[in-house]
Amino acid sequence: MRIAVDLHIHSCLSPCADNDMTPWNIVGMAKVKGLDAVAICDHNSVGNLRAALKAGAEYGVCVVPGMEVTSREDIHLLCYFPTLAQALQMQARVEDSQPFIQNKAALFGEQILVDEDDNRVGQTERLLLTACELTLTEIAALAQSLGGVMVPAHINKGANSLLPILGFMPEEPSLPTVEIYGMQPHSALGRLCITSSDAHQLCDILEQGYELLVEEVTPQGIIQALKLGQAQSQ
Ligand SMILES: [Zn+2]
Ligand SMILES: [Zn+2]
Secondary structure, eight states: OEEEEEEEEOOTTSTTSOTTOOHHHHHHHHHHHTOSEEEEOOBTOOTTHHHHHHHHHHHTOEEEEEEEEEOTTSOEEEEEOSSHHHHHHHHHHHHHTSOOOBOOHHHHOOOEEEOTTSOEEEEOOBOTTSOOSOOHHHHHHHHHHTTOEEEESSTTSSSSOHHHHHSSOOSSSOOSEEEOSSSOOOOGGGSEEEOOOOBSSGGGSOOTTOEEEOSSSSHHHHHHHHHHGGGGGO
16 A cells, blocks of 8 residues: 655754654654654654654554664664664664764753653753764665664755765675665665655655655555665555
8 A cells, every 4th residue: 555654853852853743743744744653753763752752642643663873974774673672772773873963952952851741851862963984885774784774864955974085885795775866756776765844844744745655655665665765656
């Protein structure tokens, strides 16, 4: 079946996102817009996913546990997991390989953590925007070993993006799916190209429009489609 998705949304945990991007607000907005599934992908953290999953269960929107990891090469890589437990394992590996730099909220923005009912409980001290020491290849392997999949984010954007940084599409790791910024999805590059909002404010979350072909509307079903890549659209 074809489902309307937005697989790249930042919550208030990301310093660059609006403070009203709480998980319940995001999933509620997705419901209003008629999306079937969303992924919250904060920078190098999954701290607000528990709330997002609870909101998803309440509103009937599939929430895929996700994270936008910054690789050693300074490339943004979306990682999707079947469950919160696997996403937490990935977060632990990323944190271990990230230098601790204290966030300066006045400069970079607040990194707001909420409990599962959307109540603010504190802030993450570690500056989440920092790159980790894991390479593109290592992050792809880690995501896969945890039952997930890695999708390079906004590959055609200027900064923190695969194409401008590497200058080419690598043969390894195999990248069945990539995210294209600001363009209609197409099958260039011989891969599945997905479109997401990379929303940092509520109004930017996608309307119904970009559709993914899945066998089931679950995190596992969506990950499977991303792993299949272009083969899934035929
Ligand atoms: Zn990014
Ligand atoms: Zn992003």
